[in-house]
C-alpha cells in the first residue's frame with residue numbers, strides 16, 4: 153500500500169505538466185463574460201477560479217472529484233459494513249482524485265492520531281477564553297494560536313525554493329486536520345460543561361469516532377452521524393465564502409493556519425455556515441410560539457410563522473442557495489439518515505413538514521432564486537436528537553469538516569504554483585464612464 157505522501161509525490165509533477173499544457177492549449181480562450189449585474193451582485197457564476205477537489209452543478213449538487221454523495225456512500229471505505237463513509241477516505245479522494253482502499257484510509261487514521269498533540273499554549277488559550285464567547289470565535293482564535301507550529305511559515309523564513317512549498321503544506325495540512333478535533337471538543341466541553349483539560353482521546357478508533365469521544369459521546373449511531381457529517385460538509389467547490397477566503401488568503405503564501413482561520417471566519421457568517429445554528433433557533437422559536445398557545449406545529453402554523461419571518465425582513469435560514477437550484481443532496485443524505493435512524497423524532501417531523509410547505513411559500517414570496525433547502529436545514533435536528541443541543545456550537549462542526557476540503561485544495565494551490573489572487577475592481581463611476589457613447 154502506498155502512503156498518501158508517496159501517491160501525491162508521484163502526482164505532483166504530472167499535474168504540474170498537465171497544468172502547463174492546459175495553459176498552452178487553452179490559455180487565451182474565453183470562459184465567459186461578466187455583466188455589470190454580476191459585478192454588482194457578488195460575482196455569481198463568474199468563472200474565474202481554479203478548484204480541483206469538487207465541482208457543483210446547480211441542479212444535481214456537489215460532486216467530490218467526480219463522485220456524488222450517494223456514490224461516495226457506496227465506494228468509500230467505512231467503519232461498519234454498509235455504513236457511512238470514513239472522512240479519512242474522503243480526504244484521500246479529495247487530495248489524490250482516487251478512491252482509497254480501506255488500508256489506505258486506515259493509514260490516514262493512524263497518521264492523524266500520530267499528529268494530534270495540541271501545543272500546550274493552545275489548550276491554555278482555549279481554557280482562558282470567556283465561556284460566553286461564540287464557539288466560532290474561539291475556534292478561529294485557537295487555530296491562530298496554533299500557527300506557532302506552522303512548518304511552512306518557519307521554512308519560508310529560512311528561505312526555501314518554491315518547488316518545495318507543497319512538502320511543507322502537506323505537513324501543515326495533516327497537522328491542522330489532526331488537531332482540529334481536540335480544539336473543537338475543548339471548545340465544546342469548556343463552554344458547556346466547564347471542563348477544559350481532560351479529554352478522552354481514543355486512538356483505537358477512527359477520526360470521527362474519536363472526535364465523538366472527545367465531545368463526550370459514546371454511541372455508534374452518533375459515530376456514524378459524525379462520519380456522514382464530516383464527509384458532506386467538507387467541500388462545495390471554490391466560490392463559497394469559506395473556501396474562497398481560505399484560497400485567497402493562502403494565495404499570499406500565508407500559511408495554512410492563517411488561511412484556514414480566515415476561512416472559518418467566513419463560515420461564521422449567518423448567510424453561510426452559521427445558518428445551521430439559525431435553523432435550529434428558528435425551529436425552536438416556532439415550536440415555542442405554538443406550544444405556548446396550545447397549537448400544533450403543522451403545515452398551517454409553519455406557513456404563518458414563515459410569513460411572519462419574511463414580513464419582518466428576515467431570511468428563512470436553511471433555504472435558498474447562491475448556486476444550487478434544487479434540493480441540496482447534502483440535505484437529502486441527512487434526511488435519509490434521519491429516516492433510517494430516527495424516523496419518529498419530533499423535530500425531524502417538523503423539518504419534514506417545513507420541507508413540504510417552504511418551497512411553495514418562498515416561490516410565492518417571489519424573491520429567492522432557489523426555494524429549496526440547503527445543507528444547514530437538516531443538520532441541527534440530527535445533532536439535537538443525540539443530545540448535542542447547544543446550537544451555537546453547530547458551525548464549529550461544519551468548520552471541522554470544511555477544513556478538510558479547503559486544505560486539500562490549498563495543497564494543490566501550492567503544488568501547482570497558483571499565483572496571488574487579485575481580481576480587478578472598478579468604481580461605479582468607472583462603469584458609467586465605460587458605457588458612455
Ligand code: FCX
Pocket residue numbers: 392422423424425426427462466467468469470471472473474475519520521522526527528
Ligand atoms: N429567505 C428569504 N429570502 C431569501 C432567501 C430565504 N431563505 N434566500 C434568498 N432570499 C432573497 C435574498 O435575500 C434576495 O433578496 P433581496 O433581493 O431583497 O436582496 C433575493 O431572495 C435573491 O436572492 P438569491 O439570488 O436567491 O440568493 P443569493 O445568492 O443572494 O443568496 C443565500 C444565497 C444562501 C445567502 C440566501 O439564499 C439566504 O440568505 N438563505 C438563508 C441563509 C442560509 O440558509 N444560508 C446557508 C447557505 C449554504 F448552504 C451555506 O453556505 O451553508
